[in-house]
Amino acid sequence: MAAVWANRRRRRVLPVRGRSLVFGVGGFPDRAGCEEDRARGVKSFTHLKSVAPAVKEIARALQRAGLSAVLPTMIDRSRSEVKAAWKQVRDDCVELPLVMVFSGHGERGRDESLYLAPIDGEATADRVGATCISMDKLLRDAEERFRAPVLFLLDVCGGGQALATQLAQKFSAFERKAWVIAACRADEITSAAMFTLATATVLDRLSERELDLSPALRYVPLNTLAAEIDRELARRARAAGALPQSVVSTMHEEARIDPPPFFENPAYAPDAPGQFLAGEDANLRQFAANLDPDLDPLHFITRAAGRTADQQQNGTFLFCGRAAQLRTISDWLDNAHGDRGRLLVVAGSPGNGKSALLGMTVCVTHPAFNPLRQGALRAAAGFRPEPGKRVIAVHARQLGTQQIVDSLLRQLTDRTAGHPSGGPGPRATGTRALMEALREAGPVVIVLDALDEAIDPGAVLSDLLLPLAGHSREDPAPDCRVMIGTRPWWDSFHDLHDVLATRQGALLDLDVQDRDGLAQDLGAYSSSCSTTTTRRPSSSTSPTNLPTTSTTAHSSSPPSTGTTSDPRLGPGVPSATNGSPPRYPTASSRCSTSTRPL
DSSP states (O other): OOOEEETTTTEEEOOOOEEEEEEEOOOOOOOTTOHHHHHHTOOOOOOOTTHHHHHHHHHHHHHHTTEEESSSOEESOOHHHHHHHHHHHHHHOSSSOEEEEEESOEEEOTTSOEEEOOTTOOOSHHHHHHHSEEHHHHHHHHHHHOSSOEEEEEESTTGGGHHHHHHHHTOOTTTOOEEEEESSOTTOOOOTTHHHHHHHHHHHHHHTTOSOOOTTOSBOOHHHHHHHHHHHHHHHHHHHTOOOOOOEEOOOSOSOOOOOTTSBOTTOOTTHHHHHTTTSOHHHHHHHHHSOGGGOHHHHHHHHHTOOGGGTTOOOOEEEOOHHHHHHHHHHHHOTTSOSOSEEEEEOSTTSSHHHHHHHHHHHHOGGGHHHHHHHHHHSTTOOOOSOOOEEEEEOTTOOHHHHHHHHHHHHHOGGGTSTTOOSSOOOOSHHHHHHHHHHHOSEEEEEEOGGGSSSHHHHIIIIIHHHTTOSSSOSOTTEEEEEEEOOOTTTOHHHHHHHHHSTTOEEETTOOOHHHHHHHHHHHHHHHTTOOOOOOOTTOOGGGOOOEEEESSOSSOOOOSSSSOTTTOTTOOSSOOSSOOOOOOGGGTTOTTSOOO
């Protein structure tokens, strides 16, 4: 998608795709101790000095993300002014997606529903309904009066109460027009407009293409956006010593929905696998059309090749480094002495090269990627797993357990997977069918990337991956081995943590890297880049002769220095295996400022 560049910093501004309406109300007069108010029994809202600058930031970020302002940012407006602005939007802007932001005070009325406080609002229980803005009314208007969807971003105390109204409405995700992302649950408070600032930061990352989004998605999924805001908010809260907040968003029962069209994905590429291979050898185009969609070939190819969706015509594999980790993966795959175990977890912070390693593994071993195998092998010096393995793979981002099971089963039984075990006619489905197919297939390696980004990672682990790796009361597929790529969220993956603590060599920790090794990899990459041609191969170039160069499979962040603990992960977390079960980082390490966003 074409980008428009603005100002001296050449910051990317996305084309207009929707409208925005931003309210910030914090300039309440300080009436503490006012005798007149006490005499009248009036409870006033407190002054919020952080709101005005925060809403200006998010208004700017929304414009960069492709949403034009319906009205100038509305700061410290009265109830009548807020209602008039909403009426104007409701009457004039129903055809385009709308994002409405409200940052300020939220209060429950006597009916237990959420109200937003205008500058002339009163916090007294029996006056809230008469002087504040009903969130229930805004949600009803969005559902009944708008033809395009509406997203409410609420930075108010108790913002999660708005979800109670949505639960009562009982709309399916396919019918719903009103969506909510709120700064906190119904029983929590917000502070310092941090949700507003965190949202602005995430939207800036979106505009700069710094969020890791599948190019197959035209719009940003709201659960992905909410998770990104939650992580940024947690980072800000820790830095400020503030109480944590739990970002909440509109719930839906459907396992998979098309993302509402609020924020366009700047990396979107229709028919992304076909575009990636459009100018390459005919063999590559042919196999891309036959791959299982949840295998997500573009994910594994681009991670291994070191190229994004808008750099698709190069034909090179840009990869170097991680030689020790590649040897570990190769030894585990070959398992020559039968002592390598059936589980290998490749863990690391965002940007540390998990997907690059798993991408190289899939490109070298998965039978459907045979046209790319030689190019990948040349880029990863020394990575020579024994050929002939039966490998199936899936990119788990935004997939449920059943979708993962179905993808693995299709790859296992389809002739297009490279092994003619399947055939035409009806095919069994479900976890039991997968287990039976695995038992019949013999030795199989499952590669699953982005476990932490699955819809329910805990269920994927307990119901599928750990049993297949032999870590359950029953062993449904004794010849199956499992390789997982994930962020080190051990506080969420308790069962996996327990397994890794007792299985030496089952964890490949990419957050542990000595500075000298990284310097050598960067030097090799720099040397390769100085002599590499970016000329596209001609149509007669065979896959085995694609030009290659290399790039490091690391993030740009400096690694730990190899001391007794890794400072990025917190005190007591070892930077090297010392023979005792390792201790792992907690959720506080998820938002490390030294790592790339999702």
